[in-house]
Amino acid sequence: AQSVAQPEDQVNVAEGNPLTVKCTYSVSGNPYLFWYVQYPNRGLQFLLKYITGDNLVKGSYGFEAEFNKSQTSFHLKKPSALVSDSALYFCAVRVLNTGNQFYFGTGTSLTVIP
Amino acid sequence: GAVVSQHPSRVICKSGTSVKIECRSLDFQATTMFWYRQFPKQSLMLMATSNEGSKATYEQGVEKDKFLINHASLTLSTLTVTSAHPEDSSFYICSAELAGAHTQYFGPGTRLTVL
Secondary structure (H helix, E strand, C coil), rough: CCCCCCCCCCCCCCCECCCCEEEEEEECCCCCCEEEEECCCCCEEEEEEEECCEEEECCHHCEEEEEEEECCEEEEEEECCHHHEEEEEEEEEHHHCCCEEEECCCCCEEEEEE | CCCEEECCCCCEECCCEEEEEEECCCCCCCCEEEHHHHHHCCEEEEEEECCCCCCCEEEECCCCCEEEEEECCCCEEEECCCCCHHHHEEEEEEEECCCCCCCEEEEEEEEECCC
C-alpha cells in the first residue's frame, strides 16, 4: 500500500530562521512527490514536485525539497522563514502504476513567529 | 497558468435539498478531475475521480447515488450533493490534472453547511 507520513502536526519557527517540514513515504514503485500549501478556508496551492532528475527541487516562494531515496524522504525547506509562510503544508505521493490517485499526508501546521 | 475555480465558495442549505458545486479548469483542459472532502484540521479525503465523458470512480465508502459527479467537458466537472443532511457539512475541494505534468491543481474549495 502507498502511504505518506508527516510526523509533525505542528512546527514553530522564528521569522528569519530556516524551516523544515518533514515528509516520508512508502510506495511500491517510483514515486512522484509533491508539496502543497493551504491557507485558511482555501484550496491547496502547488509548491513543487519531484518527478525525476536532480534530487533537489526548487519551487514557489523560495521553498525547496530534497528527494532522498535511501531514506524515503522528501522534506520541505526554506532558508529564511517569513510570517506569511504560516499555513498548513501537505506532502503527497503518486505512483503511476497505481492509477491516478494521489496519497496525501495528514498535514503539518507551520507557524512562523515574528 | 493552471488555474482551477470552484463555485460557489460557500453555500448554506436546508436538510433534504440538493446542492451542486462546479469545478472548472480555466486555462487548461483536464481529462481527469478529483473531488475531495476535508474535515476541520484533517487531511483531504478523496471521494471520487472524474474522467471526461465517462462515469466517475468512487472511493470505498462514498455513496455514488448521494454524491453525483458529472464531467461533461474537458473544463467542467460538477458534484451534486443530493438530499443533503447536516453530516454532509464539510469543505469540498476539487482538483484538475494537467495532462503530462503529473500534477493536480486545486480549486479554492466550497464550504457547505447543511442546516
